Amino acid sequence: AQSVSQHNHHVILSEAASLELGCNYSYGGTVNLFWYVQYPGQHLQLLLKYFSEDPLVKGIKGFEAEFIKSKFSFNLRKPSVQWSDTAEYFCAVKSYNTDKLIFGTGTRLQVFP
Amino acid sequence: GAGVSQSPSNKVTEKGKDVELRCDPISGHTALYWYRQSLGQGLEFLIYFQGNSAPDKSGLPSDRFSAERTGGSVSTLTIQRTQQEDSAVYLCASRSTGANNEQFFGPGTRLTVL
Numbered sequence: 067a068q069s070v071s072q073h074n075h076h077v078i079l080s081e082a083a084s085l086e087l088g089c090n091y092s093y094g095g096t097v098n099l100f101w102y103v104q105y106p107g108q109h110l111q112l113l114l115k116y117f118s119e120d121p122l123v124k125g126i127k128g129f130e131a132e133f134i135k136s137k138f139s140f141n142l143r144k145p146s147v148q149w150s151d152t153a154e155y156f157c158a159v160k161s162y163n164t165d166k167l168i169f170g171t172g173t174r175l176q177v178f179p
Numbered sequence: 180g181a182g183v184s185q186s187p188s189n190k191v192t193e194k195g196k197d198v199e200l201r202c203d204p205i206s207g208h209t210a211l212y213w214y215r216q217s218l219g220q221g222l223e224f225l226i227y228f229q230g231n232s233a234p235d236k237s238g239l240p241s242d243r244f245s246a247e248r249t250g251g252s253v254s255t256l257t258i259q260r261t262q263q264e265d266s267a268v269y270l271c272a273s274r275s276t277g278a279n280n281e282q283f284f285g286p287g288t289r290l291t292v293l
Binding site: 072098100102109110111112115117156158164165166167168169170171172 | 182183210212214219220221222223224227229235238270272279281282284285286287
């Protein structure tokens, strides 16, 4: 069965620090990959998605992620975080033969001014 | 409305009672999904509806869980004989036709089983 691993459960950073959140998935076939973000008290919303184009994907708010097929990874990065990036971040995978998303357990990011 | 809506936003029930959770997807979206978000567990897929096709029920944890989607729009998730381990936030999402389209999530229903 497909699975998604997010090894960083809780990350604490100061503003302007660089961010990298890990995401690894288990499925060996063609996949679509997503990062969703949930700000405190708000809905889940899409941060960025990978659909077989350039493996380096740019998202909203300065986030990017790189798909590395050989490593089954889709790590999320931001060069300089802001206090407003405090949220929970979820990585998700969808294989081509299904339409459901398989989510990781999430990473809670806290950014201090 | 502009987004996915869910009701109620909070539901407290006693163990053994039945509950119904409602989801109104974005108008025109053909696909509808239910997920469960438990503390420390991430989001767990429950069930998926796509147009008139048979739903994918592969994520339902037990036969106490069922869902229907009437008229290709509103969906109801029903949990019978609730147990304390059913306590979670139940999220609904919808998606328009198109392979590259994203799922849009609702605010969720927080279910607490006492």
